[in-house]
Amino acid sequence: MTVCRIAALLLTSLWALPALATPSRFVDYVYVEANEGGSSGGHAAMRFGDEAYHFQHEPGGLLRLHRDDWQHFRDTYGVLENRTMHMSRVAVSAPTYEELRRRFGERYLIERRVFEQRDALRDDRALLQLFLARRHGDATAVTRLRGAGFFFPEKPDSRPDDAIAALHRRVQETYGVDAIPRRMDELRHELGGLALPTPAPADVEIPADGYPRFGYAFSRRYRDLTTALAALAVLDRALPLRVEARWSTTSPELRLAPEERRALTAFADRLAGELTRLLDSDRPDWGFTLLVGMARLAALRESEQTGRLVLLDAFPPDPEVVPRSSVRRHPDAMTSLQAEAADELGRARARLVARAEIDEEDVSAVEAAGNRLLELRAAVVEDRDLRVSVGALVPSRDAPWSDLVVPDVTEEALARSLSQVTTAERRFADHLAQRCGYNLITRNCVSELFQTVDAAQVDLGGRIDPTRSLDFIPFVSAHAVNDAWPVAEQATLRSYRRARLDDLYRHENPLRVWLRECNVLTSTIYPRNADDSFFLFFTDDVVAPRPLLGSVNLVAGLGAAAAGVPLLPFDGGRMLVAGLRGAVFSLPELAFVNLRKGSFDHVPRETDPHVDPSMRPDRDVEQEAKAQP
Amino acid sequence: MNRTHLRRRSRGHGEHVRPPFVVLVALLAVVLGGCSISVSSWSLSKSSRSSSHSSDSSSSSSPGAAEEAYREDVSDYTRAYVKSGGDFRGFQSDLARIAQEHGITNWEENPVTYKAIGEGLGSAKVSDAELMAYKRNLSRGDPAKAQAIEEGYRSTQ
Numbered sequence: 001m002t003v004c005r006i007a008a009l010l011l012t013s014l015w016a017l018p019a020l021a022t023p024s025r026f027v028d029y030v031y032v033e034a035n036e037g038g039s040s041g042g043h044a045a046m047r048f049g050d051e052a053y054h055f056q057h058e059p060g061g062l063l064r065l066h067r068d069d070w071q072h073f074r075d076t077y078g079v080l081e082n083r084t085m086h087m088s089r090v091a092v093s094a095p096t097y098e099e100l101r102r103r104f105g106e107r108y109l110i111e112r113r114v115f116e117q118r119d120a121l122r123d124d125r126a127l128l129q130l131f132l133a134r135r136h137g138d139a140t141a142v143t144r145l146r147g148a149g150f151f152f153p154e155k156p157d158s159r160p161d162d163a164i165a166a167l168h169r170r171v172q173e174t175y176g177v178d179a180i181p182r183r184m185d186e187l188r189h190e191l192g193g194l195a196l197p198t199p200a201p202a203d204v205e206i207p208a209d210g211y212p213r214f215g216y217a218f219s220r221r222y223r224d225l226t227t228a229l230a231a232l233a234v235l236d237r238a239l240p241l242r243v244e245a246r247w248s249t250t251s252p253e254l255r256l257a258p259e260e261r262r263a264l265t266a267f268a269d270r271l272a273g274e275l276t277r278l279l280d281s282d283r284p285d286w287g288f289t290l291l292v293g294m295a296r297l298a299a300l301r302e303s304e305q306t307g308r309l310v311l312l313d314a315f316p317p318d319p320e321v322v323p324r325s326s327v328r329r330h331p332d333a334m335t336s337l338q339a340e341a342a343d344e345l346g347r348a349r350a351r352l353v354a355r356a357e358i359d360e361e362d363v364s365a366v367e368a369a370g371n372r373l374l375e376l377r378a379a380v381v382e383d384r385d386l387r388v389s390v391g392a393l394v395p396s397r398d399a400p401w402s403d404l405v406v407p408d409v410t411e412e413a414l415a416r417s418l419s420q421v422t423t424a425e426r427r428f429a430d431h432l433a434q435r436c437g438y439n440l441i442t443r444n445c446v447s448e449l450f451q452t453v454d455a456a457q458v459d460l461g462g463r464i465d466p467t468r469s470l471d472f473i474p475f476v477s478a479h480a481v482n483d484a485w486p487v488a489e490q491a492t493l494r495s496y497r498r499a500r501l502d503d504l505y506r507h508e509n510p511l512r513v514w515l516r517e518c519n520v521l522t523s524t525i526y527p528r529n530a531d532d533s534f535f536l537f538f539t540d541d542v543v544a545p546r547p548l549l550g551s552v553n554l555v556a557g558l559g560a561a562a563a564g565v566p567l568l569p570f571d572g573g574r575m576l577v578a579g580l581r582g583a584v585f586s587l588p589e590l591a592f593v594n595l596r597k598g599s600f601d602h603v604p605r606e607t608d609p610h611v612d613p614s615m616r617p618d619r620d621v622e623q624e625a626k627a628q629p
Numbered sequence: 630m631n632r633t634h635l636r637r638r639s640r641g642h643g644e645h646v647r648p649p650f651v652v653l654v655a656l657l658a659v660v661l662g663g664c665s666i667s668v669s670s671w672s673l674s675k676s677s678r679s680s681s682h683s684s685d686s687s688s689s690s691s692p693g694a695a696e697e698a699y700r701e702d703v704s705d706y707t708r709a710y711v712k713s714g715g716d717f718r719g720f721q722s723d724l725a726r727i728a729q730e731h732g733i734t735n736w737e738e739n740p741v742t743y744k745a746i747g748e749g750l751g752s753a754k755v756s757d758a759e760l761m762a763y764k765r766n767l768s769r770g771d772p773a774k775a776q777a778i779e780e781g782y783r784s785t786q
Contacts, residue, residue, distance in 0.1 A: 050694060050698075055664060057665045063664065102705055106705050211715070216716070284725070289735050289737075293735065364732045391730070444664050
């Protein structure tokens with residue numbers, strides 16, 4: 001009996017072995033329905049867990065791989081752009097998943113580096129032109145240094161900062177009294193002896209595959225050294241933070257709880273040690289880290305002393321801005337964004353006391369959340385443009401820098417190098433256009449997703465070649481994926497308006513809801529968005545009456561265009577263009593095809609059905625995935 | 630929410646025969662434009678919420694998600710860089726940029742950096758001599774950093 005039991009157990013274990021060896025995971029192919037404008041052909045993305053990779057057609061005719069947080073991708077395309085998404089969940093083994101994710105991750109990093117090289121060559125040229133201007137006696141020629149704006153331009157007669165003075169003493173105790181001036185001399189010497197850029201073929205050729213070997217660019221090296229020099233000047237003179245470089249607010253909610261204060265103090269103590277060690281580091285970017293670190297140290301010590309959270313201004317030097325007029329137009333949106341930002345700050349502050357020892361990421365989270373909140377408030381109170389940034393907020397305030405060390409070379413050598421760099425920059429732009437140029441059919445957001453999957457050399461059951469079929473069209477590609485790959489499941493994520501409509505249909509009389517919501521005049525879901533073309537009826541949720549409603553939209557668009565002609569001198573042609581676009585995007589509706597869906601400038605999180613867990617299909621599917629062996 | 634379960638079907642090239650009308654409409658749609666985004670880059674919601682997996686991203690309020698994203702990037706980068714054979718200074722310079730994208734300025738003091746580099750070296754299948762060289766150059770005598778690289782490397786073997 002016991003033998004039989006053991007045999008049965010063994011058999012069961014052997015049966016389970018293949019499943020244990022190849023646990024299933026899911027990669028999502030996401031097809032995003034069309035909307036008007038540049039998105040009328042639809043869009044596509046690959047989703048790996050919390051990340052979405054997608055190729056976007058950018059100004060300049062380039063197609064570039066983007067990586068977004070999935071929630072952000074869904075907010076942008078599904079909510080603001082109001083486009084329904086269709087997800088095909090492809091079941092793959094864990095090694096296949098990892099290989100695909102890594103391939104997309106590598107391609108993202110490679111492209112990032114390629115675009116950085118374009119910027120580096122441009123910066124090389126600008127620096128050489130600056131050096132030549134200096135040689136010609138133009139003392140007004142300056143460059144800008146990231147991170148220097150926290151301390152420079154130096155305020156005359158300012159008192160030394162206590163925190164930085166203490167760091168100064170610590171550095172002297174560690175490395176000697178003359179350590180700082182000695183290191184500054186070394187940096188000046190290194191700057192003076194820098195070899196001018198002479199771009200080699202490896203600097204302008206973009207390899208077909210693999211990480212590019214462009215090397216450490218001249219301009220990057222020059223800036224790293226000059227930034228280090230600026231950082232040492234701050235440390236040497238214990239310069240105080242500039243008033244404009246930090247948020248000065250007396251808001252009571254920034255008062256620190258005793259445990260928060262202790263956590264920040266402990267972090268500041270460790271930071272002082274890390275900054276001291278930086279002076280002995282051989283990493284090329286130590287100067288920037290020292291500058292930002294000293295700015296943070298000064299802010300943290302002030303927080304410690306005053307019991308109030310003192311934050312650096314963490315917005316980038318050239319941020320995107322939402323114009324003041326738009327801020328004024330959307331008071332409700334600004335209120336709800338402030339509430340969201342306040343929640344975010346609360347969550348970030350909770351991290352300060354949740355861990356035994358906080359690190360840079362915890363402090364950075366508080367800094368970023370605080371900056372977003374204070375910026376939103378300041379834009380409303382001061383009636384000014386709103387600075388925004390979708391990327392990580394790293395304090396990097398810049399300042400004009402005129403204390404330049406011109407490399408010790410002849411003017412002819414400078415001119416020769418400038419000519420070589422200019423040629424290299426042009427050649428690189430050509431190579432970039434060849435490598436990353438957008439093509440409607442052969443190189444678009446679909447073809448590059450499949451190309452990247454192909455390059456991963458994994459077996460997905462079938463290969464999709466968009467060059468030999470209509471699979472390059474986003475919505476056709478979704479069918480191709482469903483047919484060729486092991487799609488375990490398909491799910492549709494309704495656009496924001498459609499999801500809200502479904503919700504209203506469940507709670508109110510459907511006919512009344514449709515009559516109210518079918519048009520832009522009485523809709524309670526859609527407020528008129530100036531970015532949209534002129535139209536009257538939504539046609540994305542109806543099929544049979546689409547041509548009829550489309551013809552009304554066509555007439556309305558033409559009417560708006562006609563009305564826009566006399567308004568030209570007053571509105572700069574906005575009405576005319578909106579009317580003409582409205583007419584153009586009504587034409588497909590006559591043939592039962594809907595492209596235009598309307599879009600939103602802002603949707604508060606609480607009314608976004610996509611964040612309601614009960615309406616998140618991925619939650620259920622992910623639970624299912626976790627249940628897989 | 631509309632969900633369907635489909636059975637997998639095999640398919641060869643050229644089997645996509647669609648009604649001509651649908652193809653015509655599809656082409657019209659594509660001709661009008663594609664792969665761009667229509668919403669203004671400065672749309673309030675889009676721009677006032679973070680998009681990246683950096684430490685300040687709203688979706689990564691759990692520090693684990695941000696840390697995992699940073700670890701994956703450093704590991705992928707190390708693997709790609711080592712395979713291409715670039716120099717060490719270039720490696721550090723690009724690493725600094727990647728760290729900043731994740732909101733980290735002092736990557737040198739972040740233990741995740743070293744573990745992720747070890748993982749990247751392991752998945753690039755570098756030799757023991759190369760591993761030693763990276764350990765020596767990056768740890769600069771700090772045994773904890775060298776240990777983290779070693780651990781990351783071993784985790785991929």
